[in-house]
Amino acid sequence: MTPSRLNILLVEDNPADAAFLRQALPQELDLPHTLEHTLTLNAGLDVLSQGHIDLVLLDLMLPDSKGLESLNRIHQRVPEMPIVVLTATDDLSLALQALRQGAQDYLMKSELQLSPHALSRAIRYALQRQKAEADLLSAQRQTSQLLSSIPSILIGVNAAGAISHWNAVAEDTFGVTASSALGQPLARCPIGWEAPRLLRCVEDCRRTNQVAALDDVAFRRSDGQEGFLGITMIPMREAGTDGIGVLLFGADVTARKRVETERTRLAEQLLQAQKMETIGRFAGGIAHDFNNFLQVILGFAWLIRSRHRDDKQLMSDFQEIVHAAESASSMVRQLLAFSRRQPLKPQVFDISGVVQRMQRLLQQFVGERIRIELQLADEPLQVKLDPTGLEQILMNLCSNARDSMPQGGTLTIRTHSQTLDAAAAGSYSHAAPGAYVRLSVTDTGTGMEPAMAEHIFEPFFTTKQLSRGTGLGLAVVYGLVQQHDGFIDIDTALGQGTTFHLSFPRQEGSRPPATAGGGAVQGAEAILLIEQDARQRTLDEEVLRDSGYRLIASTDGTGPLEPLLQQCRNADVIILDAALPGVQAADVVSRIRQACPRMKVLLVSGFVDDGLRAVESKTSGVLVLQRPYVPAYLLDQLRLLLDQPSAAGVVPAAPVAQAADRRVLIVDDDPAVRQLCQRILQAVYQVTAAASGAEALDALRQQTFDLLLTDLKMPQMDGYTLIDEVKKLHPSLPIVAMTGFLTGEMEQRWKAGRPVADVLRKPFTPPEVLTMVERVLSERAL
DSSP: OOOSSEEEEEEOSOHHHHHHHHHHHHHHOOSOEEEEEESSHHHHHHHHTTSOOOEEEEESEETTEETHHHHHHHHHHSTTOOEEEEESSOOHHHHHHHHHTTOSEEEEHHHHTTOTTHHHHHHHHHHHHHHHHHHHHHHHHHHHHHHHHOSSEEEEEOTTSBEEEEOHHHHHHHSOOHHHHTTSBGGGSOOSBOHHHHHHHHHHHHHHTOOEEEEEEEEEOTTSOEEEEEEEEEEEEOTTSSSEEEEEEEEEOHHHHHHHHHHHHHHHHHHHHHHHHHHHHHHHHHHHHHHHHHHHHHHHHHHHHHHOTTOHHHHHHHHHHHHHHHHHHHHHHHHHHHTTOSOOOOEEEEHHHHHHHHHHHHHHHHOTTEEEEEEOOSSOOEEEEOHHHHHHHHHHHHHHHHHHOTTOEEEEEEEEEEEEOHHHHTTSTTOOSEEEEEEEEEEOSOOOOHHHHTTTTSTTOOOSOTTSOOSOHHHHHHHHHHHTTOEEEEEEOTTSOEEEEEEEEEEOSOOOOOSOTTTSSOOOOEEEEEOSOHHHHHHHHHHHHHTTOEEEEEEOSOSOHHHHHHHGGGOSEEEEETTOTTOOHHHHHHHHHHHOTTOEEEEEESSOOHHHHHHHHHBTTEEEEESSOOHHHHHHHHHHHHTSOOOOSBOOOOOOOOOTTOEEEEEOSOHHHHHHHHHHHTTTSEEEEESSHHHHHHHHHHSOOSEEEEESOOSSSOHHHHHHHHHHHOTTOOEEEEESOOOHHHHHHHHHHOSSSEEEESSOOHHHHHHHHHHHHHHHHO
């Protein structure tokens, strides 16, 4: 825009040329103006320093300055001043040089008279050009300020692939200064990022002339930390060239990427937890229904046995039925362990000590082809676990390792401490920051593919051949670890073995040793072991010796009984297989007591009938242990028996009270279970059976009962609701709950609140039902 009054400085040493210009200016310019004239450049510079001049008419040949020097000196004093060069020589090259040095235009003095409008045209063009250059410079400054204010990485790459812009954020992020980056090919700049991938994207952007973006470019900051960049590439055609330049806008998206990764990880954890919880509930439901079936099988088998004791062939078949039912019951217990529904009895102990005491037992379990190595921590590592649960965990892990090493190998068990901060704890589902004890079990076996490893903790999933496993072992491990507030992860690869890492919260302080591992409960007594199963006998021998007991003899019991009775004089206790062929447990105990009146006897049987329970109840110093059992339970029961006062002979059992006048209400939706309970109890009590909670409430409104025996899981109205309604009608009525699926937590809560007198777990035997009902009714009478 042309100023309203134009102040012109003429620097001309020729008076005639100066006079001509004074006369020509008013005629050429149609706007007010002033003209100041100096004969030398120095004088002109003094005028310029006053700051009011808008344009300079400059002669290049002056007394105190020659040629382009005059132009440069003015620009040094006033860089943006528009200058029109006046020259008396017809030197085009000099004029062009003046233009390149910053002059807005030039005039030949000889042409001023011939071209009347040349002077005004040159002045106007100079002012317009100066204005355009000023606007361009201002725009460049604004663009530079704008680019500098962008809080993101900004890198310009020209058509030749060299870096043309490098802002301060790029300097801070990559630790590369602009001076060392500008002009360098992007491919050679020492930037800690994925260069090949980035250069391919830059080339695609340049070739297609389309905006391109990369959302997850890995890079390394100047401080060495790694992160992710989100980069947008914008094609920019460079003026005066045929090439496509590229602007790269980059933002540090590390935090967002981590949040997304964490969100994905948590979603996967939640999905896995929900899946395992669903499977756990399903397993618990199966356990409940399966226990009902087992209850019917075992219950009616008892009734058949009571009527056909003299039929040896039938009794043999009956024993097979019982054995199969007990094996099925063991599977149910494993399902409950996986679904975290079985009650635990945790204790505080040093895990390394337990592992060390179990080494011999585990070595025997895995066989001679596999070598067990222990790498145990020197410091005590206290954990709070159920000892039997820990033993079950180790046995299942060793079983898995053994099956993965059919040709033999090495099994390494390691214990060490572990500390998780908040970030590390977030990598595991339900883990809290703090101190942990880590138990690692490593094999040199076949390993697994990742897709297979994702499913190994699911029940019934197995890599073994048909009939070689149930697929419950690792599911039980998972359930037990979760039940102890721990977590488990796995390192495996096909052909590279497998490591299971189990972490449990670390406990502080000193505690007594645990009863797990076949050696935690110590003893020094002498034991006579009579066990017909060779594998069981060998296992019991190892467990007893590891725990400090002395074995004076160990036999299968197939020989004459008299030599054994002679050896019992040197023993403190006899562990006796109650199923010795051709021998009745009561007869053996009687003959032992004749030879050694104060001898204690631990009777072991896979099936505990009312005959064995009668021996246990009538004879002091006799305890019955039912198979299957873990070594820890054997040691617990043995210690319990040994710590009792010495046996003094036979103690008569209390007669069973007849209670024909007492009324019992049985509630179960399963007809077979309902009929079984009715047949068991109706020989002693007056029994009424109901198929639902509503039917039971109707019966309770019409008559009185002395005891309610109800199942917990029933359609429409479950046992929990029924119990609440019964308490409203008859607050003092004793209640026994029947279930094949009850959490230890629920059982403890019930016992604390006393809503039920007791809980009868399925499968149960008829004597157990009769005993519990009689006890509850006796307590009520008291």
